Amino acid sequence: MGNALTDILAVLPDDAMLRQFHLPKGSMQHVDMKTGDKIWQTLKTMGIQYVAGGSAANTITCTAIFGMKSGFIGKIGDDDLGHLYKSDQEQYGIRSTLLKGTNPSGRAMVFITAPNAERTFAVYLGAALELVPEDLKPEYFEGYDYFHIEGYLVQNQNLVRKAVEYAKAAGCIISLDMASYNVVESNEAFLHDIVDHYVDIVFANESEARAFTRLGPREALDEIAGHCSIAVVKVGKDGSMVRSGDEYHYIEAWPAATIDATGAGDTYAAGFLYAHSLGMPLRACGEIGSIIAAKVVEVIGTKIDIPRWKDAKAEIRSLMAAVNQTQGQD
Numbered sequence: 001m002g003n004a005l006t007d008i009l010a011v012l013p014d015d016a017m018l019r020q021f022h023l024p025k026g027s028m029q030h031v032d033m034k035t036g037d038k039i040w041q042t043l044k045t046m047g048i049q050y051v052a053g054g055s056a057a058n059t060i061t062c063t064a065i066f067g068m069k070s071g072f073i074g075k076i077g078d079d080d081l082g083h084l085y086k087s088d089q090e091q092y093g094i095r096s097t098l099l100k101g102t103n104p105s106g107r108a109m110v111f112i113t114a115p116n117a118e119r120t121f122a123v124y125l126g127a128a129l130e131l132v133p134e135d136l137k138p139e140y141f142e143g144y145d146y147f148h149i150e151g152y153l154v155q156n157q158n159l160v161r162k163a164v165e166y167a168k169a170a171g172c173i174i175s176l177d178m179a180s181y182n183v184v185e186s187n188e189a190f191l192h193d194i195v196d197h198y199v200d201i202v203f204a205n206e207s208e209a210r211a212f213t214r215l216g217p218r219e220a221l222d223e224i225a226g227h228c229s230i231a232v233v234k235v236g237k238d239g240s241m242v243r244s245g246d247e248y249h250y251i252e253a254w255p256a257a258t259i260d261a262t263g264a265g266d267t268y269a270a271g272f273l274y275a276h277s278l279g280m281p282l283r284a285c286g287e288i289g290s291i292i293a294a295k296v297v298e299v300i301g302t303k304i305d306i307p308r309w310k311d312a313k314a315e316i317r318s319l320m321a322a323v324n325q326t327q328g329q330d
């Protein structure tokens, strides 16, 4: 469950448009409908690309490609972007529960500027923000083994609470991606409560882990692991750490020719959950997350191309075969 946002990607020749819309380079700003429309109209005059996005949606698109039966709960508007979003998910075989709001569909306008493909975001949440607790039904959760939720939704605490209650009642393993350090900072008490009472698997990057615990990554990992069954702290190109009870693993990042790190965390979560669903040991879950994350950093945007998917699947198959062989010897 997450914000249904279409990424509108534009590669800009220079920073002029960023200045025009007062967007600090590299930042993520929320914009209102009027500004959002103005930016979109300006972008339409250039070559732009539309790609279904949003953190949790990116994760479950990946789990669907891995072959897991995946579903998504979110809210879209009754417009072209909403239709595009729906058909994009259907194309991956995702069972979407895309409810309709009254505002236009949410979108993240992504400006990619030279020299390092730096990204600046202007996000209009629109209909995505209209998802309310009353929209949820127990049957949306039934029949699933995992429920994955993005931290961006905690601006609506009642929605998140109802969702995890239904997910727990349906017997799901609940995973939470903390999303961003400002989300954690502004909802700290609530997040602690949810992690203590509902969440089984926590994914946090270094700055989210610090905001949640005031600790560096390694100590934060131990602290979070004391409150859920599996804690994962990701440290970008330096890899990730996982802990469950007394079991700890440091996992190096998989080699990659990085051009754009967007989506690394979302795909890592997908690989991790996929491996977990197959009963892989903890270390292998982290390694499989790292393999797939190393593919998304090699492309612009959050969609891994087919050749890279093939490579990832081959690498994951051989890793799993090695794990199964060692286990067979034990």
Ligand SMILES: Nc1ncnc2c1ncn2[C@@H]1O[C@H](COP(=O)(O)OP(=O)(O)OP(=O)(O)O)[C@@H](O)[C@H]1O
Residues within 6 Å of the ligand: 179, 204, 205, 206, 234, 235, 236, 237, 238, 239, 240, 252, 253, 254, 255, 256, 258, 261, 262, 263, 264, 265, 266, 268, 289, 290, 291, 293, 294, 297
């Ligand atoms: N440059 C890189 N090269 C290889 N792997 C990477 C690179 N950057 C990230 N990864 C992999 O992706 C994982 C998650 O990345 P990161 O720590 O940036 O998460 P995140 O901050 O949640 O990402 P996002 O910005 O997508 O939310 C890392 O643990 C690592 O395995």
Ligand SMILES: [Mg+2]
Residues within 6 Å of the ligand: 177, 179, 180, 205, 265, 266
């Ligand atoms: Mg992240």
